[in-house]
Amino acid sequence: MNEELIRYRREKSRETLEDARILFRAGRLFSALNRIYYALFYEVMALLLTKDLSSARHTGIRALFNEHFVRTGKVSVESGRFFSRMYDFRQKGDYADFVQFEEAKIKEWLVLAERFINDLDQVIKKELNPPL
Numbered sequence: 001m002n003e004e005l006i007r008y009r010r011e012k013s014r015e016t017l018e019d020a021r022i023l024f025r026a027g028r029l030f031s032a033l034n035r036i037y038y039a040l041f042y043e044v045m046a047l048l049l050t051k052d053l054s055s056a057r058h059t060g061i062r063a064l065f066n067e068h069f070v071r072t073g074k075v076s077v078e079s080g081r082f083f084s085r086m087y088d089f090r091q092k093g094d095y096a097d098f099v100q101f102e103e104a105k106i107k108e109w110l111v112l113a114e115r116f117i118n119d120l121d122q123v124i125k126k127e128l129n130p131p132l
Contacts, residue, residue, distance in 0.1 A: 002049060003128065005046075005049060006046045006049045006050065006124065006128070007046075009042045009043070009045050009046035009049070010042075010043065010046045010121065010124065012042045013039050013040070013041075013042035013043040013046065013117055014039070014117065016035050016038050016039040016042060017035070017036070017039035017110075017113055017114060017117060019035045019039075020032045020033075020035035020036045020039060020110060020113070021110060023035055024103075024106055024107065024110060029101050029103060029106050030093045030094075030101070032106050032110075033086075033089055033090060033093045033101055033106060033109070034090055034093060034094060036086060036090075036106075036109050036110060036113045037086040037087060037089070037090035038090075039113055039117065040082075040083050040086055040113060040116055040117070041058070041061065041087075043116070043117045043120045043121075044061055044065050044083060044120065045061060046120075046124060047065070047069060047075075047120050047123060047124050047127070048061065048064055048065065048068070050124055050127035050128060051068055051127070053068060058087060062083065062084060062087060065080065065083065066080055069123065074123055074126075074127075075119070075120065075123055076119070079116055079119060079120070082112055082116055083116070086109065086113075089101070
């Protein structure tokens with residue numbers, strides 16, 4: 001396990017979430033949504049590294065996250081669904097035409113993203129320092 005890489009990805013997650021807040025305040029909703037998803041993505045990648053897991057594809061990251069953390073109960077089903085929804089919305093925002101996102105939804109997702117990252121931080125700490 002590479003604890004330095006885990007720490008780096010956790011920091012990148014927090015920085016990316018702050019980027020999302022800045023973009024949101026500037027009225028850049030599509031970009032804010034993109035950054036929300038990537039903040040979650042980097043945190044999930046850090047979590048997967050606690051089990052030496054990784055994938056080159058976003059779908060692979062989602063599958064590993066669900067298999068090793070959501071289905072085992074280490075991460076809530078609600079968090080798993082939120083991560084999947086943000087992936088789907090990010091895909092629509094980046095690739096579909098005439099998609100609109102409400103400011104109120106992006107604001108809500110920013111709050112949920114911070115909670116998601118905080119929750120995963122706690123799981124990462126437990127994985128790095130299991131109880132004796």
